[in-house]
Amino acid sequence: MANVPTLDIDGISVVYQTTQGPLLALRGLDLKIEKGQFVSVIGSSGCGKSTLLRVVSGLMPVSEGSAKLSGSAITGPRSDVGIVFQQPTLLPWKTVIENVLVPIRALGLPTANYRARAEELLELVGLGKFANHLPRELSGGMQQRAGIARGLIHDPAVLLMDEPFAALDALTRERMTMELQSIWLNTRKTVVFITHSIPEAVFLADKIVVLSGRPGTKVLEVPVDIARPRTLETLASPEFGKIANQLRQMLGASSAMH
Amino acid sequence: MTKLKAYSVSVISITCFLLIWHFGTKWSGVPSYLLPGPIEVAKSAWVLYSTGLIFPHIGITLTQMLLGYFLGCIIAFLLGALVAEFVLAERILFPYVVGFQSMPKVALAPLLLVWFGFGMTFKVVLVALICFFPMFINTMTGLRSANPDLVDLYRAFSAPRWLIFWDVKLPSAANSIFAGLQISIVLGLIGTVVGEFLAARQGLGHLIQSSSMNFDVGAMFTSVFTLSLIGVLANFAVRSVYRKVVYWEKTTLTAPVSGH
Numbered sequence: 001m002a003n004v005p006t007l008d009i010d011g012i013s014v015v016y017q018t019t020q021g022p023l024l025a026l027r028g029l030d031l032k033i034e035k036g037q038f039v040s041v042i043g044s045s046g047c048g049k050s051t052l053l054r055v056v057s058g059l060m061p062v063s064e065g066s067a068k069l070s071g072s073a074i075t076g077p078r079s080d081v082g083i084v085f086q087q088p089t090l091l092p093w094k095t096v097i098e099n100v101l102v103p104i105r106a107l108g109l110p111t112a113n114y115r116a117r118a119e120e121l122l123e124l125v126g127l128g129k130f131a132n133h134l135p136r137e138l139s140g141g142m143q144q145r146a147g148i149a150r151g152l153i154h155d156p157a158v159l160l161m162d163e164p165f166a167a168l169d170a171l172t173r174e175r176m177t178m179e180l181q182s183i184w185l186n187t188r189k190t191v192v193f194i195t196h197s198i199p200e201a202v203f204l205a206d207k208i209v210v211l212s213g214r215p216g217t218k219v220l221e222v223p224v225d226i227a228r229p230r231t232l233e234t235l236a237s238p239e240f241g242k243i244a245n246q247l248r249q250m251l252g253a254s255s256a257m258h
Numbered sequence: 259m260t261k262l263k264a265y266s267v268s269v270i271s272i273t274c275f276l277l278i279w280h281f282g283t284k285w286s287g288v289p290s291y292l293l294p295g296p297i298e299v300a301k302s303a304w305v306l307y308s309t310g311l312i313f314p315h316i317g318i319t320l321t322q323m324l325l326g327y328f329l330g331c332i333i334a335f336l337l338g339a340l341v342a343e344f345v346l347a348e349r350i351l352f353p354y355v356v357g358f359q360s361m362p363k364v365a366l367a368p369l370l371l372v373w374f375g376f377g378m379t380f381k382v383v384l385v386a387l388i389c390f391f392p393m394f395i396n397t398m399t400g401l402r403s404a405n406p407d408l409v410d411l412y413r414a415f416s417a418p419r420w421l422i423f424w425d426v427k428l429p430s431a432a433n434s435i436f437a438g439l440q441i442s443i444v445l446g447l448i449g450t451v452v453g454e455f456l457a458a459r460q461g462l463g464h465l466i467q468s469s470s471m472n473f474d475v476g477a478m479f480t481s482v483f484t485l486s487l488i489g490v491l492a493n494f495a496v497r498s499v500y501r502k503v504v505y506w507e508k509t510t511l512t513a514p515v516s517g518h
Contacts, residue, residue: 057410057414058414059410059413059414076416077413077414077415077416078414078416079415079416081414083410083411083414085407085411087407089405089407089408089411091408091425091426091429092429092506092507093429093505093506102411102412102425103411103415105417105421105425106411106412106414106415106416106417106421106425107415107416107417108417108418134506136506136508154415
């Protein structure tokens with residue numbers, strides 16, 4: 001068990017059937033993530049990041065290669081994956097705590113047994129006092145934090161985050177990045193964090209994977225060996241700047257700048 | 259304070275309207291059996307209401323309207339859900355839906371009359387048919403408008419189909435379904451009156467027609483005003499239920515416009 005990576009993606013290709021014919025979304029992608037590792041995936045639009053997430057969550061079959069989670073092949077939807085979307089995507093008709101309990105409900109488990117854990121998680125993401133509020137009474141950042149708590153409720157083997165801060169304003173985004181680090185330091189979850197933002201990717205990750213678009217392939221994998229907890233000063237450190245520059249050049253070379 | 263102002267403008271407007279109506283009919287020389295003034299209409303309304311003569315008509319119109327409305331809306335909801343959920347159901351039902359949609363349903367009234375006779379069944383079926391389409395279309399499009407990410411979230415946990423329907427799709431469709439309910443109630447009232455014009459022994463539509471034979475224009479006005487009152491109250495009832503059921507929406511249901 002010790003040497004089996006939590007997520008083991010080996011040479012996968014994914015083909016979409018579209019009205020214009022088949023579209024290759026991912027080509028020969030390798031990705032290995034150890035237990036408790038935080039991995040950022042970065043790339044321009046259309047590089048197949050969302051496809052990668054759909055593969056890992058079992059909603060999209062691979063055309064070639066293999067994807068394994070905790071040692072077993074991903075063949076369909078599975079319960080040991082947590083997802084945090086770009087938009088908070090909470091159910092507006094359910095209270096915050098009921099929203100956090102949605103995965104439990106969807107799995108057909110008794111929600112009463114998980115209420116205490118839901119309360120703990122809400123406390124962890126700073127929403128302890130808002131358990132019984134409706135989503136519309138929360139700000140965008142708070143809603144996204146509820147989304148993170150929902151992603152963690154069933155203690156998944158891996159947490160998939162699809163540009164979770166993309167819809168937030170710059171200030172909230174910076175604060176949420178800090179908070180996500182502290183949530184991660186508390187839980188030590190295995191995380192796949194998809195983003196467009198270079199500073200966000202570097203700040204949070206143990207390892208960064210750069211994808212280039214159409215079809216999506218891996219063009220670079222960089223380890224980030226910066227001590228944790230990282231702070232605002234980290235952003236100004238030379239090692240941070242070095243990695244960020246490397247990414248910027250790679251992204252500039254692999255796709256025309258927008 | 260501004261609210262009071264807004265109300266007083268309405269009150270002044272209505273008062274002016276009544277005054278113009280009153281003096282207009284008085285001085286223009288139009289005979290009162292063609293256009294009675296507001297006082298004559300009020301007198302005639304008083305007679306119809308104080309003697310209780312109008313109540314059986316109101317009762318029968320309400321019964322027919324509500325039976326037809328609920329029948330039509332329930333069937334429309336079930337079929338709309340079926341079509342939204344199952345591709346096969348859509349393939350089977352959709353050609354008929356497209357065919358019937360643009361047909362004016364009241365045109366079927368004489369046919370229904372032949373099939374169901376002069377009784378209440380005829381009117382209930384006519385109303386149900388008229389209420390069906392707005393409800394059907396709104397249910398179907400509403401259920402399909404659910405956020406695909408939310409559906410994916412449930413599907414990723416292998417949630418059963420009924421749970422996705424109940425937890426995600428049905429509440430997502432609530433606004434649309436209530437818009438359908440609101441359009442249908444108005445159309446249902448129209449359908450009832452048309453049905454009663456064609457064949458009835460009681461009901462407000464029948465009362466309008468029989469008063470027309472007797473040149474009792476006052477009773478006609480009273481019936482028409484009673485019908486608009488029923489329409490307003492029914493609309494209000496749908497809105498109140500909407501606010502109770504769809505508690506998570508801040509907005510109120512906007513009055514839909516239907517071209518009938």
